[in-house]
Amino acid sequence: MGKVCFGADVGGTSVKLGLFDETGALLDKWEIPSRKEKGQTPVLDDVAASVLSKITEKGLNKDDVIGIGIDVPGPVLSDGTVIEAVNLYWDTVKAKNVMEELTGLKTEIANDANAAALGEMWLGGGKGYNSICMITLGTGVGGGIILDGQIVAGSNGAGGEIGHMLVNYDETEKCNCGKCGCLEQYCSATGIVRVAKRYMAANDTATKLRFIENLTAKDVLDAAKENDAVGVYVLNELGRYLAIACSHVAHVIDVQAFVVGGGVSKAGEVILDAIKKYYPGFCMKAVKNKEFKLATLGNDAGIYGCAKMVLGK
Amino acid sequence: MGKVCFGADVGGTSVKLGLFDETGALLDKWEIPSRKEKGQTPVLDDVAASVLSKITEKGLNKDDVIGIGIDVPGPVLSDGTVIEAVNLYWDTVKAKNVMEELTGLKTEIANDANAAALGEMWLGGGKGYNSICMITLGTGVGGGIILDGQIVAGSNGAGGEIGHMLVNYDETEKCNCGKCGCLEQYCSATGIVRVAKRYMAANDTATKLRFIENLTAKDVLDAAKENDAVGVYVLNELGRYLAIACSHVAHVIDVQAFVVGGGVSKAGEVILDAIKKYYPGFCMKAVKNKEFKLATLGNDAGIYGCAKMVLGK
Numbered sequence: 235m236g237k238v239c240f241g242a243d244v245g246g247t248s249v250k251l252g253l254f255d256e257t258g259a260l261l262d263k264w265e266i267p268s269r270k271e272k273g274q275t276p277v278l279d280d281v282a283a284s285v286l287s288k289i290t291e292k293g294l295n296k297d298d299v300i301g302i303g304i305d306v307p308g309p310v311l312s313d314g315t316v317i318e319a320v321n322l323y324w325d326t327v328k329a330k331n332v333m334e335e336l337t338g339l340k341t342e343i344a345n346d347a348n349a350a351a352l353g354e355m356w357l358g359g360g361k362g363y364n365s366i367c368m369i370t371l372g373t374g375v376g377g378g379i380i381l382d383g384q385i386v387a388g389s390n391g392a393g394g395e396i397g398h399m400l401v402n403y404d405e406t407e408k409c410n411c412g413k414c415g416c417l418e419q420y421c422s423a424t425g426i427v428r429v430a431k432r433y434m435a436a437n438d439t440a441t442k443l444r445f446i447e448n449l450t451a452k453d454v455l456d457a458a459k460e461n462d463a464v465g466v467y468v469l470n471e472l473g474r475y476l477a478i479a480c481s482h483v484a485h486v487i488d489v490q491a492f493v494v495g496g497g498v499s500k501a502g503e504v505i506l507d508a509i510k511k512y513y514p515g516f517c518m519k520a521v522k523n524k525e526f527k528l529a530t531l532g533n534d535a536g537i538y539g540c541a542k543m544v545l546g547k
Numbered sequence: 548m549g550k551v552c553f554g555a556d557v558g559g560t561s562v563k564l565g566l567f568d569e570t571g572a573l574l575d576k577w578e579i580p581s582r583k584e585k586g587q588t589p590v591l592d593d594v595a596a597s598v599l600s601k602i603t604e605k606g607l608n609k610d611d612v613i614g615i616g617i618d619v620p621g622p623v624l625s626d627g628t629v630i631e632a633v634n635l636y637w638d639t640v641k642a643k644n645v646m647e648e649l650t651g652l653k654t655e656i657a658n659d660a661n662a663a664a665l666g667e668m669w670l671g672g673g674k675g676y677n678s679i680c681m682i683t684l685g686t687g688v689g690g691g692i693i694l695d696g697q698i699v700a701g702s703n704g705a706g707g708e709i710g711h712m713l714v715n716y717d718e719t720e721k722c723n724c725g726k727c728g729c730l731e732q733y734c735s736a737t738g739i740v741r742v743a744k745r746y747m748a749a750n751d752t753a754t755k756l757r758f759i760e761n762l763t764a765k766d767v768l769d770a771a772k773e774n775d776a777v778g779v780y781v782l783n784e785l786g787r788y789l790a791i792a793c794s795h796v797a798h799v800i801d802v803q804a805f806v807v808g809g810g811v812s813k814a815g816e817v818i819l820d821a822i823k824k825y826y827p828g829f830c831m832k833a834v835k836n837k838e839f840k841l842a843t844l845g846n847d848a849g850i851y852g853c854a855k856m857v858l859g860k
Binding site for chain 2: 309312365367379381382386387388389390391392393394395396398399400403411412413416478481482483484485486487488489490515516517518519520521
């Protein structure tokens with residue numbers, strides 16, 4: 235089987251695990267529940283046990299295993315210390331050391347959005363680039379920055395937190411983070427619905443969206459594709475705010491490409507088109523030409539990125 | 548004398564050169580003119596000759612020399628290719644290769660603002676940190692990003708171009724870059740004067756600044772220190788826009804510290820105070836606490852950064 239490695243994407247409910255060869259072929263994939271206990275890290279014990287039993291099951295020995303990459307939902311420093319992971323009931327945990335002691339295998343740890351970014355750079359929408367910004371449009375807006383093939387963890391583990399970049403000075407409604415005008419307020423699934431509802435309350439524009447109970451982001455973006463006036467308005471706002479955020483990223487670190495993922499990105503190319511319509515207008519010449527790509531690995535991006543962390547550049 | 552290295556800060560008019568030991572002690576410093584000729588790079592010949600003659604003068608031999616770091620005013624890729632340097636009449640020049648052939652010495656090349664950032668991180672205002680954003684407030688606004696002790700050059704050599712980050716969506720006057728609302732329009736020396744004049748034209752606030760011919764940024768900031776109403780207004784605008792830009796940088800790469808340099812920064816701590824007054828209000832919790840420092844190396848930041856490039860981390 236040659237050399238292999240493991241990726242473990244630890245979420246608040248379950249852990250996705252993957253066994254990879256060195257080229258990134260996914261040889262096996264499975265899930266275990268995320269066990270939580272205040273002040274302890276039982277999920278790490280379970281991941282360690284699961285990896286070790288998979289090694290036995292596959293007839294591997296430890297020398298065949300390059301290591302384990304793990305991601306968690308919380309800020310992680312570049313030395314593998316998790317500062318906190320609220321959904322796992324973790325305070326600061328030296329997770330890299332813990333796992334290396336539990337398994338005897340080299341371990342790398344990262345934030346989940348950052349790991350997903352690395353996965354997408356390696357074998358997903360960002361394939362062929364080594365410096366990207368990944369933007370995940372889900373319930374919130376997450377992000378990850380990869381420079382020269384490496385995750386930018388940040389000094390407080392807050393690298394790539396572009397969802398809370400201020401993009402609208404005139405906003406009066408509060409973001410979950412406590413301030414007003416964050417990217418997330420316009421581009422998350424929740425934000426898209428919020429923008430649509432607010433627009434409909436303030437304007438009597440004819441739109442099918444008024445007749446939909448429990449309006450979702452998908453409803454809004456589907457309507458945009460059918461040229462519904464409110465749908466189009468919201469999609470344009472989405473594109474404009476994402477373009478502003480991307481322009482900020484570009485003027486700071488001049489990445490090669492932006493990769494857009496998360497549930498909202500299932501709307502497809504219309505999202506990229508909406509960003510590309512506004513992006514150049516916010517940029518100086520040197521950063522006007524960037525690639526915009528859709529993520530392709532879906533929920534597996536995390537395990538791919540975890541594997542890549544241990545495989546190295 | 549032990550091992551040494553050279554730094555050469557190539558400007559449009561002159562080249563500053565420095566001879567350093569491995570600890571960063573500046574052993575000698577001199578200048579030569581920047582010779583320019585369309586389609587050629589005579590200044591590199593002159594820098595090479597100057598370095599080689601300094602080696603002879605000091606009784607060194609080439610084995611004592613770790614290398615030469617050079618910075619130029621233009622975008623530079625991480626492989627040492629200069630894309631263009633308008634003020635030197637350069638198109639694309641593989642400057643690293645050219646210098647290595649001319650001198651037989653290891654050479655590293657960077658953009659001048661990026662080299663200055665590295666210098667300030669090493670032995671200036673950013674000493675003690677390894678990830679900083681340097682902001683240079685001069686005729687324009689330049690910037691440089693250092694992550695984990697390394698310059699972020701960017702895929703088009705545009706890393707750290709924060710002067711052209713869009714910070715005001717309502718601006719109607721154009722920046723030199725062609726768009727409206729760039730940081731540079733409020734925080735450069737020119738921008739400070741522009742903001743003051745615009746405010747005075749629109750308001751009849753009593754201010755000593757009305758009576759100054761050929762108003763300069765120094766006049767405006769001096770007035771702010773004396774509590775002059777217009778001076779205070781402009782300083783607040785300066786602080787607010789810099790705080791916005793810093794917040795964007797922080798949400799992207801979560802640096803440890805911001806270092807503010809350039810002629811405008813000679814106004815001193817009032818600049819940092821103005822930024823710190825607004826900065827936390829634009830940030831999510833994880834990036835609220837950052838250090839803000841004044842640059843300390845002045846015009847020598849470039850040669851220090853150049854030296855550090857060849858010395859390595």
